[in-house]
Amino acid sequence: MQASEPNIHNLTTNQEALPPIQWAEAACQALMAKFEPEQLPPDRFHYHQGVFLSGMEKCWRETNDDTYYTYIKRWVDSQILADGSIKKYNPDELDDIQPGVLLFNLLEQTGDERYKKALYTLVPLLKSWKTNPSGGFWHKERYPNQMWLDGLYMAGPIATQFGKTFGEADYFDMMTYQAILMEKHTKDPNTGLLYHGWDETKKAVWAAPETGLAPEFWGRAIGWYPVALLEMFEYLPADHKDKAKLTSILQDLLISLLPYQDEATGLWYQVVDKGDAPDNWLESSCTALYVHAIAKAVRFGYLDSKYLTYAWKGYQGVIDTLKFDENGHVVIGNICIGTGIGDYAHYIARPTSENDLHGAGAFILMCVEMSLAKENS
Numbered sequence: 001m002q003a004s005e006p007n008i009h010n011l012t013t014n015q016e017a018l019p020p021i022q023w024a025e026a027a028c029q030a031l032m033a034k035f036e037p038e039q040l041p042p043d044r045f046h047y048h049q050g051v052f053l054s055g056m057e058k059c060w061r062e063t064n065d066d067t068y069y070t071y072i073k074r075w076v077d078s079q080i081l082a083d084g085s086i087k088k089y090n091p092d093e094l095d096d097i098q099p100g101v102l103l104f105n106l107l108e109q110t111g112d113e114r115y116k117k118a119l120y121t122l123v124p125l126l127k128s129w130k131t132n133p134s135g136g137f138w139h140k141e142r143y144p145n146q147m148w149l150d151g152l153y154m155a156g157p158i159a160t161q162f163g164k165t166f167g168e169a170d171y172f173d174m175m176t177y178q179a180i181l182m183e184k185h186t187k188d189p190n191t192g193l194l195y196h197g198w199d200e201t202k203k204a205v206w207a208a209p210e211t212g213l214a215p216e217f218w219g220r221a222i223g224w225y226p227v228a229l230l231e232m233f234e235y236l237p238a239d240h241k242d243k244a245k246l247t248s249i250l251q252d253l254l255i256s257l258l259p260y261q262d263e264a265t266g267l268w269y270q271v272v273d274k275g276d277a278p279d280n281w282l283e284s285s286c287t288a289l290y291v292h293a294i295a296k297a298v299r300f301g302y303l304d305s306k307y308l309t310y311a312w313k314g315y316q317g318v319i320d321t322l323k324f325d326e327n328g329h330v331v332i333g334n335i336c337i338g339t340g341i342g343d344y345a346h347y348i349a350r351p352t353s354e355n356d357l358h359g360a361g362a363f364i365l366m367c368v369e370m371s372l373a374k375e376n377s
Contacts, residue, residue: 020374023319023330024059024367027360028068030329037075040357045079045089047154048338048357050099055364057105062368069109076102076115084117092130092141094154097122101158104165123162126155126174132200136181139197146204148197148341149186152179153224157231164235175232176242182225183249186213191273192256193217194225197341206341214341217272220362222257223289226250227365230296247302254294254303258310266317270336271347279348284318284334288362291315295369299376308373315370318363335359 018026031052035041040049053072060068079087080103089096100122107115130138132145137155139148156175163171186194196214199207206214229250236243260272267282268290269275291314297303298311323331333354339347353359 019371020315020367021059021062021371023322024055024364024371025063025065026330027332027355027364027367028056028059028071030325030331030355031357031360032067032071033327033329034355037071038078040075043088045086045096045099047095047098048361049075050101051153051361052357052364053099053102053361055361055368057102058368059364062371072102073106076106080114080118082114084114084121086118086121090140091125094137094139094151097125097158098154101161104161119158119162119166123159123171126159126171134181134185134200135177136185136198136200137178143204145201146197146199146341147182147185149182149194149221149225152182153228153231156228157235160232160235169237172236172240173242176236176240176246179225179229179232179246180242180249183253188217191217192252193260193272194222194253196221204341206343215343216347218339218341218347219268219270219272219283219286220289220336220339222253222272223286223293223362226253226293226297227289230293230300233300250293250297250302254290254297254307257290258307261310261314262317265320266313266315267321268314270350271344274344277344277348281348282317282334283336283352284321284332285336285359285362287314287318288359288366291318292362292366292369295366295373299369299372308377311370311373315366318366331355332359332363 042048053075056068056072081087100119103115103119132147136147137151138144139146139151156179159171159175163169183194185198188195196216196218199212202209202212208215229246260275261268262275262282265282267287269280270283271280274280291311294303294307294311298305298308321334323333325331331354333352335353335356336350337353337356339350
């Protein structure tokens with residue numbers, strides 16, 4: 001079945017006119033019109049493409065439109081060589097492990113062993129990954145001892161899916177340990193929010209001298225963490241020793257975010273807990289990730305259905321910000337560009353982009369999940 005082309009003309013005054021799955025398709029098509037798959041930036045195997053195409057894969061599953069599958073396969077095939085090696089990636093950065101999640105479906109659909117070889121190139125790297133004294137993964141080689149919230153999304157889903165797919169159960173314990181360690185050391189007891197990162201050695205320029213914590217609660221970093229947990233739960237055995245603990249962590253974090261949702265717009269702020277600061281601003285990608293996570297947690301039974309009210313409000317808040325270019329393609333704005341750890345001024349000064357890959361990926365993840373929420377309501 002071919003999905004119908006979304007009718008997105010004349011919607012600027014009625015942003016509710018499309019169902020969520022068609023907004024997901026509109027975002028896929030906007031990026032497909034801009035980039036041939038082989039040209040998706042940056043020019044390496046990286047999570048920017050990975051999260052965008054992960055969203056597109058979920059869209060494909062819901063629509064059965066093979067245009068999306070073909071696009072994903074073309075990008076992957078531009079990166080995975082005939083012998084299963086990966087053309088260009090950094091084997092010491094968690095960001096370059098994440099797009100390997102796309103290989104599982106391609107292996108299942110085609111049986112092509114090079115996808116399996118590439119997975120066995122990527123995931124076993126985690127067994128010898130550099131760690132801080134407590135065993136927490138460094139985010140990148142050049143950031144010694146730094147754990148970032150983002151890192152759980154980069155390594156957790158691919159490792160747990162690998163463990164289930166290939167019967168390598170040690171990856172389950174590996175990644176639940178990382179998730180629990182990360183939350184233990186980044187959670188603020190007063191707000192329930194998670195700081196962007198933690199350096200156990202306290203040597204990073206941003207690390208608090210007493211705790212090693214990053215100074216702020218950055219929106220998108222917090223978003224990656226529950227999105228990662230929910231992906232991991234799809235592959236983690238239901239009776240795993242850490243599942244109950246991680247479920248409680250997930251619930252506590254998502255409920256802790258709710259008081260910080262902007263009442264007027266439904267969006268969340270770049271620095272989550274400082275919405276009253278005059279220079280803080282509403283950010284679309286973190287909102288999309290929170291909406292996705294809340295709705296998916298409801299669908300899986302981890303949150304009561306009453307929390308969907310917050311998800312729908314956030315979803316509509318993002319939809320209300322959308323614009324269209326001269327060709328009628330949707331434009332997703334207010335996306336913070338890729339961002340390291342810093343102080344409040346650092347986050348507030350970050351430029352925004354339109355239709356960048358990880359922002360579009362977050363948007364598509366949100367829209368597909370809200371489509372499922374609508375189907376189940």
